[in-house]
Amino acid sequence: MSDFQIVVLWSDILVWLLLAAGIGLGLLISRSPPLLAAWRRVGASRPGMASATVLLAFVLVGLLDSLHYRPALESQPGEQTQYAIEVLSVLDALVGPLRTENEKTYSSPLATHLHAKETTEVPGVGTVREFPRLKFGGVHLDDPAQRGGDVAMTALRAVGLAALVWLALAALVAARCGGWAAVWRGRTRFAWNAVLATLGAMLLVLLPVFLLAGDYHVFGTDKVGQDVLYQILKSVRTALIIGLVTTLVMLPLAVVLGIVAGYFRGWVDDLIQYLYTVLNSIPGVLLIAAAVLMMQVVIDTHPEWFATAAERADLRLLALCFILGITSWTGLCRLLRGETLKLRELEYIQAAQAFGVSNWRIILRHILPNLMHIVIIALVMDFSGLVLAEAVLSYVGIGVDPTMTSFGTMINNARMELGREPVVWWSLAAAFSAMFILVLAANLFADAVRDAFDPRAA
Amino acid sequence: MLAYIFRRLLYALPILIGVNLITFALFFIVNTPDDMARMQLGVKRVTPEAIEKWKLDRGYDKPLFVNAAAGGVGTLTDTIFFEKSVRMFVGDFGRADDGRDIAREIKARMWPSLAIALPTFILGLFVTVSLALLLAFFRATALDFWGVVLCVALMSISGLFYIIGGQYLIAKVWKLVPISGFGDGLDAWRFLILPVFIGVVSGIGSSTRWYRTIFLEEVSKDYVRTARAKGLAETVVFFRHILRNAMIPILTGVVVVIPLLFMGSLLTESFFGIPGLGSYTIDAINAQDFAVVRSMVFIGSVLYIVGLILTDISYTLVDPRIRFS
Numbered sequence: 001m002s003d004f005q006i007v008v009l010w011s012d013i014l015v016w017l018l019l020a021a022g023i024g025l026g027l028l029i030s031r032s033p034p035l036l037a038a039w040r041r042v043g044a045s046r047p048g049m050a051s052a053t054v055l056l057a058f059v060l061v062g063l064l065d066s067l068h069y070r071p072a073l074e075s076q077p078g079e080q081t082q083y084a085i086e087v088l089s090v091l092d093a094l095v096g097p098l099r100t101e102n103e104k105t106y107s108s109p110l111a112t113h114l115h116a117k118e119t120t121e122v123p124g125v126g127t128v129r130e131f132p133r134l135k136f137g138g139v140h141l142d143d144p145a146q147r148g149g150d151v152a153m154t155a156l157r158a159v160g161l162a163a164l165v166w167l168a169l170a171a172l173v174a175a176r177c178g179g180w181a182a183v184w185r186g187r188t189r190f191a192w193n194a195v196l197a198t199l200g201a202m203l204l205v206l207l208p209v210f211l212l213a214g215d216y217h218v219f220g221t222d223k224v225g226q227d228v229l230y231q232i233l234k235s236v237r238t239a240l241i242i243g244l245v246t247t248l249v250m251l252p253l254a255v256v257l258g259i260v261a262g263y264f265r266g267w268v269d270d271l272i273q274y275l276y277t278v279l280n281s282i283p284g285v286l287l288i289a290a291a292v293l294m295m296q297v298v299i300d301t302h303p304e305w306f307a308t309a310a311e312r313a314d315l316r317l318l319a320l321c322f323i324l325g326i327t328s329w330t331g332l333c334r335l336l337r338g339e340t341l342k343l344r345e346l347e348y349i350q351a352a353q354a355f356g357v358s359n360w361r362i363i364l365r366h367i368l369p370n371l372m373h374i375v376i377i378a379l380v381m382d383f384s385g386l387v388l389a390e391a392v393l394s395y396v397g398i399g400v401d402p403t404m405t406s407f408g409t410m411i412n413n414a415r416m417e418l419g420r421e422p423v424v425w426w427s428l429a430a431a432f433s434a435m436f437i438l439v440l441a442a443n444l445f446a447d448a449v450r451d452a453f454d455p456r457a458a
Numbered sequence: 459m460l461a462y463i464f465r466r467l468l469y470a471l472p473i474l475i476g477v478n479l480i481t482f483a484l485f486f487i488v489n490t491p492d493d494m495a496r497m498q499l500g501v502k503r504v505t506p507e508a509i510e511k512w513k514l515d516r517g518y519d520k521p522l523f524v525n526a527a528a529g530g531v532g533t534l535t536d537t538i539f540f541e542k543s544v545r546m547f548v549g550d551f552g553r554a555d556d557g558r559d560i561a562r563e564i565k566a567r568m569w570p571s572l573a574i575a576l577p578t579f580i581l582g583l584f585v586t587v588s589l590a591l592l593l594a595f596f597r598a599t600a601l602d603f604w605g606v607v608l609c610v611a612l613m614s615i616s617g618l619f620y621i622i623g624g625q626y627l628i629a630k631v632w633k634l635v636p637i638s639g640f641g642d643g644l645d646a647w648r649f650l651i652l653p654v655f656i657g658v659v660s661g662i663g664s665s666t667r668w669y670r671t672i673f674l675e676e677v678s679k680d681y682v683r684t685a686r687a688k689g690l691a692e693t694v695v696f697f698r699h700i701l702r703n704a705m706i707p708i709l710t711g712v713v714v715v716i717p718l719l720f721m722g723s724l725l726t727e728s729f730f731g732i733p734g735l736g737s738y739t740i741d742a743i744n745a746q747d748f749a750v751v752r753s754m755v756f757i758g759s760v761l762y763i764v765g766l767i768l769t770d771i772s773y774t775l776v777d778p779r780i781r782f783s
Contacts, residue, residue, distance in 0.1 A: 274472070274473070274476065275476075277473055277476075278473050278476035278477055278480065279480075280762075281473055281477060281762045281763055281766075282477055282480070282481075282755055282758060282759050282762075283718065283721065283755075283758035283759070283762065285724060286739070286751070286754055286755045286758050287755065289739070289743050289751060290481065290485070290751050290752070290755055291484060293743065293746060293748065293751060294484055294485065294488050294489055296497070296746075297489045297493050297494055297497045298488070298489060298493070300497050301489075301493045301496055301497060384614065388616055388617065391616050391618055392616075392617060392618060392725065395618055395725070396724060396725075396740060396743060397740075397743055397744050398743060407616075411616075411618055411622075415622065418622065418626045418630070419630075428622065432615075432616060432618075432619045435616055436614055436615055436616070439614040439615075439616075440610070440611060440614035443610050443613065443614050444610065447610070
């Protein structure tokens, strides 16, 4: 019997499909000279490549977190293997102790003691009120006073390691791209200096964090004693799915309806315009709220559909993406309709019509490729907004399932903590910082892409 | 002009009917009233009698579209569709789950919402347009570059952070204003300062950047070169020519939200305990009060359509080239 059973969640399928689609799109682009030239411009943009490096790190975490399995429970020989009800991912296996080493309740970053005093019974002394030692954070220290030195030593080791790794990477790049000077002065066609600088900064921050995470809770623990760093890592996948799968829903609707409305005009155009005006006139949050409320009713009245809690949370996440997609395609659709209206009057389209080329062929061969830059710009621009929206929606109570870790649920769970004495700030700070880095990188990347693709900007 | 407005209102009617049908389908066809009752009463300990009573209390016990039993006009009017959806057009929203009249509640709660949203909107517009003018004036300098960088950073911060952080720092640590609450009449200003301030700051990033692009687009146009060639000072060019011409794209985005100010802001109102429509909506979402959410969706769309009409009218005020037709 195997040690684990592979679980394929619907969102996992979509994540890997998205990856495949991305690679496929890359191959298509490499055959189209204008798009390739535009991507080369993105590659030459230093802010663009620096942010792409950060985004890639997030995507890597998200992909690792999208391979799920159920570990086998211990069983007697001869018995049939039972699998745990809990669904884990490869990321969980990699970070191991982060997931399992839970404290009793709050502890501050790198702490050795709990955040609050507790009454304990000490034999011979009576009841004492003190800060109890943590079960896992800093247990390898005999004396908590050694913590400062220990943390500094580990951090120093990590920095040394980071420097070594970075030098190796830099040497590799320099060897391939014509020497150090060319790379640093920015004389390479690809912005290697930005990538290397970002990688250096990331290594300097991340390596110490992960080395320390073996012995401490680097970002502290939350109310139920779970490691905040672990929650951050798990939130990344949720944020990426919301940002990417939503566009997957929105894109076909916007592209097909927009082009059809603009190309065929007449009653088709009227109908599609009516559809998006109606949808557009309902304030976004309210439409999402109404749809999510109704989805909750469906999920709650059909508990038999879901084998595990993870599956239910997963389906709810996808339903949320679907709802967000339905409510956000109107803007892009209107843009594409307008552009198609302009394109169809151009001479080369009229020539194609005169030659008797069929309408669908004209749309596929002549109109769609000329709209690609708008689609790509809209895709990257929407991502950051969706990540931010997830946090707000989860706060309002119409976001992802409360059992699913996301930036929104982290903030929602932590929102009363600033009112505590002494104040508990690390959960909120960690969630907001991680979200800020992700969204900032997405925004910078989107700007680079827009600058490269927008014909008006050139 | 009156004829124009009247025609626009007529155009708005089919859109409102569409919104109405969508909400009706969402609330009554995707789930049956029985499902909703089961959800609200708790899935486990639910009896058929409890469901019937829940439906009777809310008037959900009627047929969806056609009530053959009622006879006469009642065949069409004594139904869920007529009672719950059609009557919204005359401002009858029915009762919330706590038994209060929703229309009355909305009338009372829109003023606190407006007290926050209107100052935030006006101040925010003034601040962001001024900042954008500043950046556009010093375009392609270090000030412009770092200003844009700052804008991108500001717009990457979650709106929740502005509220949570601002409330913690200003109200809790510095104790400059009350943490939350609302007062009657003029006394309310103490409670309003912080939410308005936070609302303005949280909008700076994206709006400033957006207006800056609009200004920069105008800067490169021919009439600006002509104005400079005439020997006009750069400040005159900016305030007399560019600002006025940039008003058209700015108005497109701005006027449409003015009617929606009545709806208030979900987040701000719930964090600061302001008894407006935003917190009303949030409470309804959390309590799964379907009637209230349905009414808010309808009112939101009405206000949005009014905003679209106002936008068209405002064009004619700032741009003499556009006339009603």
